Amino acid sequence: MKRRGSAMIFAIVMVVAITASIMVTLTVTTNALRHVRRQEDITRARYALEGAMVQAVAEHGKGTYSLPANRNYVVNGFTNALTITDNSSSIMRTLSLTGTVPIRGTTYTETRVMGQRLVASPFYYALFVNTAFPTSHAITTGASGANGDLYAKGAVNLLAITNTVNGELESTSTVTTEQLTITGSVFENTPSIPMPTVDPLNYSTASGVTTIGTSLNGYTFTTGVTGTQLLYAPSDLSLRGTFRNKGTIFVNGNVTVTSAMSYFNTSSRLTVIATGSITFDSPNVVGYFFGNFCYTGTSGVNVSRGGLAFNNYFLSGPVTVINDPAVWNDPSEGPKMYLPGFYP
Amino acid sequence: MLTLTAMVLGVMATLYGFAMSRLGHATATFVTTSDAVWAADVIEATVRDSYSCSIVSISGRSCLKCILPVTETDRDGDGFADRYNALGVTRRGWEKWGNTGKRIWFYQGSGAGAPSTAGTILFRAKRTDDATPTGSDIDNEFTYARDAKLRRPLISTFTASVNSSSRTVTFTISTSSLTRDERIHSAESTNNYYTHSETRTVAWRNGIK
Numbered sequence: 001m002k003r004r005g006s007a008m009i010f011a012i013v014m015v016v017a018i019t020a021s022i023m024v025t026l027t028v029t030t031n032a033l034r035h036v037r038r039q040e041d042i043t044r045a046r047y048a049l050e051g052a053m054v055q056a057v058a059e060h061g062k063g064t065y066s067l068p069a070n071r072n073y074v075v076n077g078f079t080n081a082l083t084i085t086d087n088s089s090s091i092m093r094t095l096s097l098t099g100t101v102p103i104r105g106t107t108y109t110e111t112r113v114m115g116q117r118l119v120a121s122p123f124y125y126a127l128f129v130n131t132a133f134p135t136s137h138a139i140t141t142g143a144s145g146a147n148g149d150l151y152a153k154g155a156v157n158l159l160a161i162t163n164t165v166n167g168e169l170e171s172t173s174t175v176t177t178e179q180l181t182i183t184g185s186v187f188e189n190t191p192s193i194p195m196p197t198v199d200p201l202n203y204s205t206a207s208g209v210t211t212i213g214t215s216l217n218g219y220t221f222t223t224g225v226t227g228t229q230l231l232y233a234p235s236d237l238s239l240r241g242t243f244r245n246k247g248t249i250f251v252n253g254n255v256t257v258t259s260a261m262s263y264f265n266t267s268s269r270l271t272v273i274a275t276g277s278i279t280f281d282s283p284n285v286v287g288y289f290f291g292n293f294c295y296t297g298t299s300g301v302n303v304s305r306g307g308l309a310f311n312n313y314f315l316s317g318p319v320t321v322i323n324d325p326a327v328w329n330d331p332s333e334g335p336k337m338y339l340p341g342f343y344p
Numbered sequence: 345m346l347t348l349t350a351m352v353l354g355v356m357a358t359l360y361g362f363a364m365s366r367l368g369h370a371t372a373t374f375v376t377t378s379d380a381v382w383a384a385d386v387i388e389a390t391v392r393d394s395y396s397c398s399i400v401s402i403s404g405r406s407c408l409k410c411i412l413p414v415t416e417t418d419r420d421g422d423g424f425a426d427r428y429n430a431l432g433v434t435r436r437g438w439e440k441w442g443n444t445g446k447r448i449w450f451y452q453g454s455g456a457g458a459p460s461t462a463g464t465i466l467f468r469a470k471r472t473d474d475a476t477p478t479g480s481d482i483d484n485e486f487t488y489a490r491d492a493k494l495r496r497p498l499i500s501t502f503t504a505s506v507n508s509s510s511r512t513v514t515f516t517i518s519t520s521s522l523t524r525d526e527r528i529h530s531a532e533s534t535n536n537y538y539t540h541s542e543t544r545t546v547a548w549r550n551g552i553k
Contacts, residue, residue, distance in 0.1 A: 007349040014356040018363045025367050032374055039385065061437070093433050115433035124435040149435050168434050184440070185552050328435070 037104070044078070045108035049099040052080035053112055056097060060084065061117030067095070078103060087113055092329060120193045121334065121341050122309035123288055125149045126323035130195040130311040132173070135159065137300060138318040142166025145183040147323040153192050160318075167323075195311060196340035198273060198290075203250035203338065204232050212249075214238065220264075221247035226336040228269075240282065243270045248338045251275065261285040263305065269326060270306070271337050278310070283317070288324065290340055368523040372538040376519040379496040380542035383466060383517050386486070387546075390448050391513045393428055394548040395441045399506050400449075402476055403460040407451035408504040408513065413549070414442030422485060424448070424470065434552065443553040447471045449481075450515075452502050455492070457482040464528070466499045466517075500528050500539075511551065516543040 052073035059065060068085045080101045087096040091113060098111045122128035126141040132154025139158055142148015148166030150156075155173040163177060168184040172192045180186075203209065208225035209232045218241025221229040228246040236253040244264035254276035263270070263286050270287030272278065277293035280301040287306040294301075294310040300317025301308070305324045327333050327342075334342025387408070391397055394410040401407075416425030425446070430439035448470055454463030457479035468486040469477035489495040496519075504515035520528050520539040 007352040011352055011356050014360050018360055021363065021367055025370060029370065029374060032378060036381070039381075091430065091432055093437060094430070094439075113429050115430065115437040115439045118435070118437040120436050151435075170436075184434075190436075 038106075041103045041106065042108065044076070045101050045103050046110060048075040048078040048101050049080055049108070049110040050112075051075040052082055052099055052101075053097045053110075053114060056082050056084055057095060057114050057117055060095065061119070093118060120151075121327065121339070122151075122193065122195065122290070123307055123327045123334070123339055123341075124323075125151045125309070126167070126303075126307055126321040127151070127319065128193075128195075128307070128309035129153065129313060130309075131313075133157070133171075133313070135313070135315055135319075137315045138162050140164045140318070140320040141322070142183075143322050147325055148321070149184070149323065151193060153195075195309070198250075198275060198340050200250070200252040200275060202344050203230065203273075204234070204252070206230055206232075206338070212237075216249070217241040219243055219247060221245040226338075228271075228337045230338055236276075237274075239272065243286070244268050246337070247271075248273065250338070255279070255291070257282050257285055261287065269324065269337070271339060273338075273340065288327075288337075288339070365523070369538070372521040372523045373540075376498055376521045376538050376540040377542075379498040380517045380519045380540050383496055383499060383502075384515070384542045384544055386468070387450055387515055387517075388544055389426065390450075391515075391546040391548055393426075394448075395443050395445065395553070396511075396551050397506055397513045397548050398508075399504060400476075402451070403462075405451065405459060405462065406504065407449055407459050408506075408515065410448045410450075410548070411443055412445040412448060414445045416445060424468075424483065438550060438552055440552045441549055443551075447474060449477050450502065450504070451477075457487075464500055465494065466496070466502050498528055510547070511549075512545050512547045514543065514545040516541055518542075 052075050055073050056071055071082050073080045078101050080099050082097055082099045085096045087094040093116045094113050095116055096113055100107050100109050126148045127150045129152040133152040134157040136159040138160040141150050143166055145166050149168045150165050151170045153172050156171045156175045158177040158180060161179050163180045165182040168187060169175060169182055170187045170190045172190055174188050175186050209230045212231050212233050214236060215238040224230060228248055231247060231249045233251040237251045237255050239255055239257050240259035240261055242262045242264050246269045248271040251274045255272060255274045255278040257280045259282045272287055272289050274291035277295060278289050278291045279295040281297055283299040283302045285301060285303055290309045292311050294308060294313045296315050296317050298317045300319050303321040305322055307323050308321055390410050393412060395413050397410045399406050400409045413428040414431060415429040417427040418425045419427055431442045432440050434440060450468055451459040452463055453459050453465060453467055454461040455465060457467055465487060468483045469481040470483060471477055471481050487495060498519040498521050499517060500520050501518040504513055506513050518541045520537055522537045
């Protein structure tokens with residue numbers, strides 16, 4: 001009897017041992033599978049939310065919706081719910097996007113700060129060149145690592161032995177330099193930025209416009225209709241002096257800066273728009289300058305606060321420009337200042 | 345009766361041996377994959393957040409060096425940042441990340457942790473400058489579990505290459521394990537070990553400082 005039973009006992013012990021081993025392995029592999037699936041889900045959620053956020057930023061750039069907004073996007077079959085707010089109080093021109101996506105019963109959340117996809121304006125740049133930019137004169141833009149972005153529609157070739165860009169250098173073609181100190185990045189083969197066109201009629205007939213003569217030696221602007229007073233010169237204008245408060249001067253012709261220009265205080269701001277050329281006989285100026293041709297003398301031009309945006313440059317001296325970030329910081333200033341591209 | 349007993353014992357012993365052998369194979373498959381995937385996940389996350397990546401040759405061995413963005417957040421408290429914020433945006437709205445953040449290195453070396461010494465141990469090192477990492481820069485939690493025991497002992501090789509034009513890193517992590525023991529195989533016959541190669545191509549950020 002004992003011999004008959006021993007085989008059965010051995011068989012039972014073996015079966016129990018095998019079963020235990022299989023159960024342990026099953027538990028381990030099941031947990032491992034669960035872990036792998038979770039990692040996959042986390043990755044899927046992250047990429048789905050990133051895709052949704054990229055789409056949301058693109059649509060905001062096209063003006064599809066205004067902020068703040070709650071929007072849903074389906075990416076690879078997953079529904080992503082996004083909350084989009086303006087993050088410019090923390091980082092200028094950025095959006096804060098918080099998204100959630102449910103995958104297999106678990107909701108994943110991601111928060112990102114992304115740049116607003118902007119239609120760039122010439123007035124965001126210290127130096128905006130609507131053509132190729134070869135020059136042997138020293139170029140200095142911005143100061144202290146900021147407000148010195150440079151753009152050219154064409155190849156940039158800086159031949160001077162000293163050039164400094166406190167910001168980004170963008171070219172729709174290539175960039176070559178003899179020497180360049182740059183705080184930001186160099187971008188080649190970038191998309192072009194359109195140069196706005198101006199219609200004198202939009203300025204001569206604007207509400208509250210003041211018509212001026214052929215010479216202006218400083219001016220104290222009034223508040224005007226938008227907070228910026230608009231002056232209209234029907235023909236060529238000579239310009240110099242100190243400018244107080246905010247004003248825009250539209251010249252249906254050419255402008256010549258005959259002597260130094262300055263601001264009365266830090267809140268003053270000036271824009272000079274010419275349908276023709278602007279000639280800097282005196283280098284020290286202030287304000288945004290927009291026109292067809294830019295001419296300088298051998299002393300060049302030194303814009304202490306403002307910007308230069310021209311179709312062509314004919315330089316005979318060095319160029320120093322520090323961008324006034326007023327329009328970059330608050331795009332609503334553009335139409336108030338009657339800037340091309342913002343007004344009308 | 346004795347014959348029957350012997351038959352039952354033989355069958356059960358064979359069955360047991362077969363089951364244990366298959367379990368060993370299954371375990372070897374699982375652990376080789378697990379070690380490789382875990383390490384690949386860490387490297388992928390680092391590359392994906394990097395401002396730029398490059399291959400640095402040290403004593404003839406290739407090391408992967410990643411420069412991370414400046415503004416960082418460590419959400420899980422492991423001493424390594426896992427979320428980054430942009431410094432600002434360009435005039436076109438492209439995010440700027442800065443190029444003065446931490447330098448994270450991945451390389452194989454010996455137990456001391458210096459990349460100049462050959463070895464099969466995969467290390468992660470962190471520096472705030474571009475100097476070559478030393479043993480004092482390594483992340484012990486990444487490599488070791490406790491008492492100098494390797495956290496992922498089955499990693500045999502780590503190779504990486506960089507494509508600067510497409511801003512991608514392609515890396516391969518190879519692992520192997522004996523079916524009878526959780527360690528890297530050497531000179532074993534074909535059926536007694538498993539190998540796994542995890543290859544990934546990961547893109548890094550737009551690299552705008």
